[in-house]
Amino acid sequence: MSNEAKLWTAPAVIVVGFCIVMLLGIAQPSLHTTMFTIGLYALIALPLGLIYGQGGTISMAQGSFAALGAYTSAILCTRFGFSPTLSVIPAVVMPACVAFLIARPILRLPELSLALVTLSLGTVVAVGLQRGGDFTGSFVGLSGAPPLPLVGNHPVWVATTLWAVVLIVVIMYSHFVHSARGRSLNAIRVDRLLAESMGVNVPFDLSIMFAIAAGIAGLAGWFYVHTLGYIAPDSLGAHTSANILFMVVLGGRRAVLGPVLGATFFTFANDFLPGAETHGLFFGTILVLILLLSPDGILSPQAMRVLRRLFSRRDRVSRARLPGTAEVTEASR
Amino acid sequence: MTLSATGVSIRFGGLVALNNVAVSVSPGEILGLVGPNGAGKTTLFNCLTGVSKPQAGKVQLEGRDISRLSLADRVRLGIGRTFQTPRLDLGSSVADAVMLGFNPRLRQSIVSACLPFSKARRTEDDLSSRARQLIAEFQLTADPDSSAGELSLGHLRLLEVARALASEPRYLLLDEPAAGIDDVDRDLLADAIRNAAARGLGVLLVEHNVGFVAELSHRMVALVSGEVVAEGKPAYVVADPQVVAAYLGVHHVAA
Numbered sequence: 370m371s372n373e374a375k376l377w378t379a380p381a382v383i384v385v386g387f388c389i390v391m392l393l394g395i396a397q398p399s400l401h402t403t404m405f406t407i408g409l410y411a412l413i414a415l416p417l418g419l420i421y422g423q424g425g426t427i428s429m430a431q432g433s434f435a436a437l438g439a440y441t442s443a444i445l446c447t448r449f450g451f452s453p454t455l456s457v458i459p460a461v462v463m464p465a466c467v468a469f470l471i472a473r474p475i476l477r478l479p480e481l482s483l484a485l486v487t488l489s490l491g492t493v494v495a496v497g498l499q500r501g502g503d504f505t506g507s508f509v510g511l512s513g514a515p516p517l518p519l520v521g522n523h524p525v526w527v528a529t530t531l532w533a534v535v536l537i538v539v540i541m542y543s544h545f546v547h548s549a550r551g552r553s554l555n556a557i558r559v560d561r562l563l564a565e566s567m568g569v570n571v572p573f574d575l576s577i578m579f580a581i582a583a584g585i586a587g588l589a590g591w592f593y594v595h596t597l598g599y600i601a602p603d604s605l606g607a608h609t610s611a612n613i614l615f616m617v618v619l620g621g622r623r624a625v626l627g628p629v630l631g632a633t634f635f636t637f638a639n640d641f642l643p644g645a646e647t648h649g650l651f652f653g654t655i656l657v658l659i660l661l662l663s664p665d666g667i668l669s670p671q672a673m674r675v676l677r678r679l680f681s682r683r684d685r686v687s688r689a690r691l692p693g694t695a696e697v698t699e700a701s702r
Numbered sequence: 703m704t705l706s707a708t709g710v711s712i713r714f715g716g717l718v719a720l721n722n723v724a725v726s727v728s729p730g731e732i733l734g735l736v737g738p739n740g741a742g743k744t745t746l747f748n749c750l751t752g753v754s755k756p757q758a759g760k761v762q763l764e765g766r767d768i769s770r771l772s773l774a775d776r777v778r779l780g781i782g783r784t785f786q787t788p789r790l791d792l793g794s795s796v797a798d799a800v801m802l803g804f805n806p807r808l809r810q811s812i813v814s815a816c817l818p819f820s821k822a823r824r825t826e827d828d829l830s831s832r833a834r835q836l837i838a839e840f841q842l843t844a845d846p847d848s849s850a851g852e853l854s855l856g857h858l859r860l861l862e863v864a865r866a867l868a869s870e871p872r873y874l875l876l877d878e879p880a881a882g883i884d885d886v887d888r889d890l891l892a893d894a895i896r897n898a899a900a901r902g903l904g905v906l907l908v909e910h911n912v913g914f915v916a917e918l919s920h921r922m923v924a925l926v927s928g929e930v931v932a933e934g935k936p937a938y939v940v941a942d943p944q945v946v947a948a949y950l951g952v953h954h955v956a957a
Contacts, residue, residue, distance in 0.1 A: 372826070372827065372830070376818070540818065541816035541817070542816075544815065544816050544817060544818055544820075544822075544823070545812075545815050545816045547826065548810065548814075548815035548816075548822050548826060549801075549804065549805050549808045549810045549815065549822070549825070549826075549829070550810055550812055550815035550822075551815065552798060552801060552802045552805065553802075553805055555791055555794070556791070556802055556805075558791075559789070559790065559791040560789045562753070562773075562785075562789065563785075563789040563790065565772065565773040565774045565777075566751070566773055566774075566777055566783055566785075566789075567774075567777065567802050567803065567805045567806060567869075568774050568777045568778045568805050568806030568807075568869070569774060569805065570774055571774075577812065581812075670793055674849075
């Protein structure tokens with residue numbers, strides 16, 4: 370696979386997939402809303418794929434960072450008369466700053482402790498929002514957040530804008546993975562001592578990545594609150610964080626598109642499964658099966674390698690059949 | 703103009719791991735550091751690379767005191783190293799594993815790394831071809847895109863040397879590179895070390911296997927129980943009664 374193909378496969382899949390579903394949406398308009406939900410989850414899950422799949426740093430706080438972003442924007446718009454165009458900046462910066470400040474002490478913890486600490490961070494945020502009185506709207510939450518700038522409430526345009534952002538994130542993620550910085554982050558996952566011996570400032574790099582992940586989650590929160598016009602303490606939070614982690618693990622934490630695949634699967638399964646009480650059973654079973662069959666999720670490196678080998682072999686065989694091209698095939702390998 | 707440790711002492715609780723040890727490596731020189739298990743070789747190695755900090759004494763790089771610098775900082779100053787147990791992502795390709803070695807010399811911003819058509823993109827092609835040259839030079843594998851997990855232990859050690867050289871170090875510190883590898887790989891490794899020294903790098907070779915070191919190094923230092931007991935030409939150090947005693951036991955010498 371050439372370098373260019375490596376960089377642009379994932380974005381191309383996003384564009385094609387988005388176009389197909391949106392066209393199907395002409396016949397079935399509810400698909401446009403579904404696409405919004407998938408895009409929202411994908412936007413929160415993608416940076417978790419980055420810090421967990423590449424950096425080996427688990428976080429159960431992505432939902433809470435999204436809530437922070439949503440609340441920041443809602444409070445600024447409803448209480449201080451900001452426009453959503455302007456409040457998008459604090460909606461991203463606020464969760465990112467919080468994440469950066471708490472990152473250094475907690476990111477040295479082993480995986481399980483880190484999961485618990487980030488999960489309890491979600492509880493702190495939820496309690497803070499519930500007890501925030503009129504400022505945060507306490508248990509009821511905040512309503513009356515203005516619609517998104519330019520696109521308003523039109524489902525097709527909202528979904529398109531959101532997916533444009535997802536596309537940008539996927540493009541940047543793809544490029545990052547195939548860069549020196551991406552290799553540094555991977556080295557941190559494999560072995561922190563190795564990363565340090567390759568000149569990586571491990572605590573600082575991890576903190577920055579954690580902050581970027583939180584900032585992107587905040588951006589998703591901004592989309593959420595200005596599309597629905599409403600946010601409550603339990604809209605996004607600990608259960609969202611758990612679902613997001615499920616999507617990343619299921620879809621494939623190492624692959625760029627893993628979180629997007631996980632988000633798609635989760636959203637459609639949620640829509641088509643009867644009875645909310647059976648969801649836990651269904652998702653639990655799926656997760657156990659996936660972890661048994663392919664511990665790195667559906668889009669795992671092993672699965673990708675098998676696919677790539679199948680494709681390249683077929684390619685080679687078909688070319689070798691043409692007379693006079695055998696040497697060319699050999700040399701271009 | 704050396705990498706040196708002077709008067710270095712480290713104790714772990716009551717155990718004296720290093721006691722007032724001094725060693726130095728000059729550019730172009732292969733220094734062999736030998737000693738039986740528990741002699742303090744790895745502790746001294748860690749002290750030079752920055753994994754542990756000396757409790758007394760100092761580590762200097764060309765006159766500059768680097769005792770308090772972190773491992774990452776020292777790598778950027780030109781102290782490359784390998785690990786006793788190869789450390790790398792066995793799931794990555796051989797090319798990617800070697801390309802990691804360029805990182806200490808790169809100052810790449812996250813923004814540049816994320817953007818298409820950025821400076822990081824142009825460097826990427828350059829790094830990739832340089833990594834492939836190193837892979838060919840070290841005969842690591844015929845297919846740089848194959849998984850690093852498919853390499854033998856000997857080739858993983860060679861890969862670590864190639865990766866360390868990618869950071870263009872001035873000193874190369876090797877932690878037991880010849881342990882557990884076959885003769886063919888050992889010869890490749892010996893060639894790689896000689897070539898590095900010929901290019902002007904100072905090489906410190908920490909080894910359990912005295913034969914391999916004696917054959918390769920210009921000068922040897924023997925550590926026993928945290929102290930330097932012999933230093934000089936390999937033939938001299940190998941014949942030193944204290945070294946022989948430490949390796950073979952006193953009774954064998956007496957008999």
